[in-house]
Amino acid sequence: MKSITPHLLLAAACALCLAASERPLHLFMAGDSTMANKTLFRPAPDPVTGEMTPEVWHERGWGQLLPEFFGDNIVIDNMAKNGRSTRSFITEGSWQRLVDKLHAGDHVVIQFGHNDEPVEKKSHTTPDEYRRNLERFVDDVKAKGAVPVLCTPVPRRRFEDKGDFIDSHGTYLDIVCGVARERGAVLVDLYESTKKMLLDAGEKNSARYFWHLAPGVNRHFPDGLVDNTHFSEAGARGVAALFVQEIKRQGIAPLVDRLKESEPPYRSAVWVADLGNGKYKNPVLHADYSDPDVCRVGDDYYMTSSSFNCVPGLPILHSNDLVNWTLVGHALPRQEPAERFDAPRHGDGVWAPAIRHRDGKFYIYYGDPDQGIFMTTSRDPRGGWSAPLLVKAGKGLIDPCPLWDDDGQAYLVHAFAGSRAGIKSLLAITRLSPDGKRVVGDSRVIYDGHDVDETIEGPKFYKRDGYYYIFAPAGGVTGGWQVALRSKNLFGPYERKVILARGNTAINGPHQGAWVETGKGEGWFLHFQDAGPRGRLVHLQPLAWRDGWPLVGEDPDGDGVGQPVASWSVPATGKRYPVATPVESDEFNTGTLGLQWQWHANPREWWYFADAAGGHLSLYSVPLPGGYRNLWDAPNLLLQKLPAPAFTATARVTFKPDPRRDGERAGLVVMGADYALLTIRSAGGSLALVQEECRGADKGGAERENASIALDGPTLYLRVRVRPDDTCLFSYSVDGKRFTTIGKPFAMKAGRWIGAKFGFFCSRPAESNDGGRLDVDWIRVNDE
Numbered sequence: 001m002k003s004i005t006p007h008l009l010l011a012a013a014c015a016l017c018l019a020a021s022e023r024p025l026h027l028f029m030a031g032d033s034t035m036a037n038k039t040l041f042r043p044a045p046d047p048v049t050g051e052m053t054p055e056v057w058h059e060r061g062w063g064q065l066l067p068e069f070f071g072d073n074i075v076i077d078n079m080a081k082n083g084r085s086t087r088s089f090i091t092e093g094s095w096q097r098l099v100d101k102l103h104a105g106d107h108v109v110i111q112f113g114h115n116d117e118p119v120e121k122k123s124h125t126t127p128d129e130y131r132r133n134l135e136r137f138v139d140d141v142k143a144k145g146a147v148p149v150l151c152t153p154v155p156r157r158r159f160e161d162k163g164d165f166i167d168s169h170g171t172y173l174d175i176v177c178g179v180a181r182e183r184g185a186v187l188v189d190l191y192e193s194t195k196k197m198l199l200d201a202g203e204k205n206s207a208r209y210f211w212h213l214a215p216g217v218n219r220h221f222p223d224g225l226v227d228n229t230h231f232s233e234a235g236a237r238g239v240a241a242l243f244v245q246e247i248k249r250q251g252i253a254p255l256v257d258r259l260k261e262s263e264p265p266y267r268s269a270v271w272v273a274d275l276g277n278g279k280y281k282n283p284v285l286h287a288d289y290s291d292p293d294v295c296r297v298g299d300d301y302y303m304t305s306s307s308f309n310c311v312p313g314l315p316i317l318h319s320n321d322l323v324n325w326t327l328v329g330h331a332l333p334r335q336e337p338a339e340r341f342d343a344p345r346h347g348d349g350v351w352a353p354a355i356r357h358r359d360g361k362f363y364i365y366y367g368d369p370d371q372g373i374f375m376t377t378s379r380d381p382r383g384g385w386s387a388p389l390l391v392k393a394g395k396g397l398i399d400p401c402p403l404w405d406d407d408g409q410a411y412l413v414h415a416f417a418g419s420r421a422g423i424k425s426l427l428a429i430t431r432l433s434p435d436g437k438r439v440v441g442d443s444r445v446i447y448d449g450h451d452v453d454e455t456i457e458g459p460k461f462y463k464r465d466g467y468y469y470i471f472a473p474a475g476g477v478t479g480g481w482q483v484a485l486r487s488k489n490l491f492g493p494y495e496r497k498v499i500l501a502r503g504n505t506a507i508n509g510p511h512q513g514a515w516v517e518t519g520k521g522e523g524w525f526l527h528f529q530d531a532g533p534r535g536r537l538v539h540l541q542p543l544a545w546r547d548g549w550p551l552v553g554e555d556p557d558g559d560g561v562g563q564p565v566a567s568w569s570v571p572a573t574g575k576r577y578p579v580a581t582p583v584e585s586d587e588f589n590t591g592t593l594g595l596q597w598q599w600h601a602n603p604r605e606w607w608y609f610a611d612a613a614g615g616h617l618s619l620y621s622v623p624l625p626g627g628y629r630n631l632w633d634a635p636n637l638l639l640q641k642l643p644a645p646a647f648t649a650t651a652r653v654t655f656k657p658d659p660r661r662d663g664e665r666a667g668l669v670v671m672g673a674d675y676a677l678l679t680i681r682s683a684g685g686s687l688a689l690v691q692e693e694c695r696g697a698d699k700g701g702a703e704r705e706n707a708s709i710a711l712d713g714p715t716l717y718l719r720v721r722v723r724p725d726d727t728c729l730f731s732y733s734v735d736g737k738r739f740t741t742i743g744k745p746f747a748m749k750a751g752r753w754i755g756a757k758f759g760f761f762c763s764r765p766a767e768s769n770d771g772g773r774l775d776v777d778w779i780r781v782n783d784e
Contacts, residue, residue: 024075025254027066028098030089030137031080031111033230034154034239035063038082059211059230062154062239063109067612068592069244069382074258077101086112086133087125095137104145107255109243110137111190113153113172131175138183147254149247150180152191154239157210157228159203167195186252193242197384200361200377205387209235234333241383261318265326265580269782270644273323273540274570274579280323280540281567282507284526287582287641288535288755289315291352291458292526293401294322294514295362299573301516302355302381303526304331304364305538308753309349310598310639311335314364316381317582322516322524322540322571324580327595331364331376331385334602343625344600344635346698347752351417352458352512354401363436365391367398369417375436392430392439396421402436403461403468410436411490413470414443415457425449427459427472429491446492449474453483453496458512467548470494473512477530480511484550500527500541500552503563507539510564515543515550518571525552529564533672533726533748534642535755542568584643584781588617593638597759600671601635608638616778621657621664621764621771631675631761632697639671639759643781645724649758651779652736654715657682657772658764665690666762666774668718670728672755673698676746678718678730680711682772687711691730691743698752706743720758721784722748 029035038059063078070076079098081089089095089112098108112130125133134150141148152173158166173191180187198206211232213225231239247255256262273284289305296302299320307313312330319325335341335349353366364385365375372393378385391400392412399415410432418424428443449456453474462469470485482500487493500510513527523543528536541553541564553562586594591612599607609618622636631637649668657664667679676693690708695701717733726748731739748756762774 023103024073025258026075026077026101026103026106027070027255028101028106028108029063029066029076029078029080029111030095030098030108031063031151032084032113033080033082034061034113035078035109035111036061036080036082037064037078059227060233060236062231062236062243065233065237065240065592066243067590068237069240069260070258071260071263072589073263074255080111084112085125086130086137090133090136095140099140099144102141102144102146105254106144106146107149107252108137108141108146109149109151109188110134111151111153127171127175130172131179134176134179135183138179138185142183148183148185149188149252150176150185151188151243152176154190154194155198157198157206186250188243188246188250190239190242190246193246194239196379197238197242197386200379201386205389208232208387209238237333238384241380244382245380261326261328265324265578266583267579268581268584268643270584270647272579272581275567276579278570279567280570282539282565283529283537284323284540285317285325285538285582286534286644287537288757289317289538289641290528290536290754291399291512292514292528292538293352293354293460294516294526295355295357296516296518297357299519299575302357302362303514303538304353304355306352306366306753307332307350307598308347309335309341309345309600310754311341311600311602312598313350314353314366314376314385315595318381319580320575320577321573322518322526324577325582326580327582329382329595331378331381332388336388338602342602342635344633346600346632347754352399354460356402356404358404363402365400365402365412367400367414367417369396369398369420371395372397373400373412373414389437391432391437392443394421396423399458401459401461402432403463404434404436405463405490408434410434411461412439413446413459413461415459415472418455425454425456425474427456427470427485444491447472447485447494447496449483455480456483460514462515464545465548468494469550471499471513471515471525471550473509473527477511477528477536478508480509482510482513482527482552486548497549498561499550500525500562500564503553503561504556505564505566507564507566510539510541510553511536518573520572520574522571523550524571525550531755533750533756534645535750539564540568541565582643584640584647584649585779586617587615587778588776589615593617596640597638598640598757599635600637600639603636607636614775617776619666619760619762619774619776621666621762621773623764623767623771629700630694630697630703631669631671631677632673632694634761634763636763637669637671637759637761639669639757641757642722642755644722644783646722646783647781648719648721648784649779649781650717650719650784651760652715652717652777653680653760654775654777655680655682655687655772656714656775657687658768658770659685661764661768661771663765664763664772666772667760668720668730668758669761670720670722670746670748670756670758672749672751672757674701674747674749675756676728676730676743676748678720678732678742680714680716680774687714689716689732689742693743693746709742722758 211227215224271286291306303317313332316329374388396417427447430443431440456474459472485494665681669677
């Protein structure tokens with residue numbers, strides 16, 4: 001017996017080591033309300049029936065939004081609690097419960113502030129006790145072989161009458177910094193970075209970052225609420241982004257390595273532009289990223305594009321080589337004014353943005369054709385964008401692009417939308433204040449394209465070798481060309497040259513884009529091609545300079561006018577970057593909506609629940625709007641772009657209608673000005689699967705049923721196959737293996753300024769107290 005005991009002990013030790021190695025890194029969070037998880041809603045009694053109904057609750061903690069930035073190879077355990085001080089977190093047992101969970105190598109983020117201030121309450125902690133508690137936290141974490149990360153408290157939103165910011169937290173900030181220094185803990189200064197976020201937004205616009213409720217929205221606060229201490233979703237996400245930015249700056253490898261951007265990039269199963277042999281094929285993005293603009297910061301490229309009425313808007317894509325792109329965020333979480341964009345405003349909203357980087361800050365300018373020119377800024381393109389600032393009001397002002405001159409003076413070029421301004425085919429320049437926040441004086445027309453460049457628009461502003469250049473498309477999106485204008489004088493007169501046209505290629509347009517240079521001095525140009533139902537696809541062209549003029553693409557006939565290339569060498573970066581594409585499939589395991597999803601209008605908070613624990617997305621049935629004609633009028637369409645010429649999207653869904661009501665339906669839709677759908681419908685306690693289509697949806701057309709079958713159960717596999725001829729065909733399965741076609745082929749059609757999109761919806765015919773839901777287990781896009 002003694003002879004085998006050592007072997008048993010060794011086996012047990014190996015088993016323990018193996019179990020430890022299989023345990024993912026844990027990030028624990030200990031803190032107060034600004035960090036804690038908050039419910040989406042809380043129950044409240046209906047004043048008439050007494051039934052408990054969900055009450056919207058807009059508050060969020062920044063720790064609650066942190067999982068958006070990390071991958072699946074880390075567990076984030078947010079143990080922060082509302083209203084807790086360092087003392088109450090200990091006396092209530094929360095700290096010991098956290099310590100008991102700790103393993104060597106785990107990280108613990110510690111942030112306490114508001115409830116440790118000198119006020120008369122039991123949770124009050126004196127500065128000396130605050131210091132002792134923080135020291136205990138750090139020591140306890142280190143004793144378990146884990147890593148303590150001390151965060152400074154975040155500031156309140158406080159401004160004096162003159163608009164100056166009022167600092168808060170006093171000596172507690174110094175204590176955090178001192179303990180971190182003395183005890184050798186990681187320090188993340190969220191106070192200064194969040195303060196800068198608020199100052200950049202200004203006194204008025206920074207209100208969007210905090211918990212404000214309008215009168216009548218919440219029964220608990222019938223007169224509304226103004227809370228400048230606790231965060232809204234936008235504020236929480238901004239602070240989470242600042243935390244991530246700081247751990248990246250400090251190079252905290254175990255955490256940085258688990259950020260989503262540190263994971264192997266997503267690789268599409270249906271379209272990859274990188275050919276793997278040093279060359280790429282066009283389009284580099286076979287998806288509707290209309291009116292692309294790009295800027296370079298070091299080895300990183302950031303792209304944005306038009307988003308029109310879709311929410312969130314202003315997508316932000318990242319690349320290191322201009323070929324492999326990843327969608328990393330959006331600059332516009334909602335569209336304002338809410339009373340306008342809470343309903344679908346097809347084709348309105350965000351038109352043709354420009355993105356620039358200056359003095360450590362990113363700027364995006366975009367035109368709303370009905371309101372004017374807006375600007376938003378951020379120090380981290382992945383999040384924390386400021387509330388849009390109206391820089392120049394005016395109907396029909398579109399396609400703005402800024403330029404900071406060598407002397408620091410700023411200017412803005414823009415175009416005019418004929419549908420709103422009553423004039424088009426003109427380009428104008430206006431002065432900007434040096435900070436880019438307001439126009440100085442009136443715009444001055446500097447180019448008239450009516451004679452040779454009708455519908456000239458989408459200008460991009462540059463300076464090179466003493467010349468001012470304006471790159472602008474003309475002739476319309478389906479059959480136009482790209483023009484360059486140049487002048488030694490900023491306000492002209494400008495010379496003109498066509499630099500890119502269709503030539504002998506199948507690439508119509510080619511239209512509206514961005515010039516960018518690599519760190520090695522190579523020139524490149526990104527533009528879009530209008531592909532009808534597919535939307536506007538992004539192409540990459542080499543750009544060379546000849547006699548002070550850009551030549552884009554290739555010039556086989558030597559006339560100085562380029563034509564698009566179908567394939568070319570990947571830009572020389574000195575490195576080989578992995579294949580990366582925007583995400584399409586979704587397992588719904590992260591607790592947040594994937595970045596590929598957009599709504600057709602501003603969403604309500606209760607429309608969905610990203611259930612990480614259950615591993616599915618719940619879409620709750622939304623009452624149809626007043627005057628409803630078809631899904632063109634529905635705001636709660638959750639859709640994504642078509643990713644390839646041909647693909648199959650399959651979703652496993654379970655429909656759970658409210659048994660008290662008839663007429664709820666939910667399912668899969670391919671949406672445009674015409675649309676088709678495959679839905680599960682409830683009636684009389686039974687379920688039916690229905691394939692329908694709607695022609696002329698934008699003109700009030702009615703849906704038409706093509707086929708239907710009775711269902712035995714609520715769980716199905718729904719599939720749509722998109723074919724190269726711009727048609728799609730629906731099918732279904734009860735076991736996920738054998739699929740049966742239902743209905744007939746449908747010819748897709750673009751929406752208003754956007755391509756067709758596919759995704760989900762769930763609706764009920766009228767207002768009622770609660771309703772059913774559609775649970776989407778997953779959706780997978782492949783080339784079957």
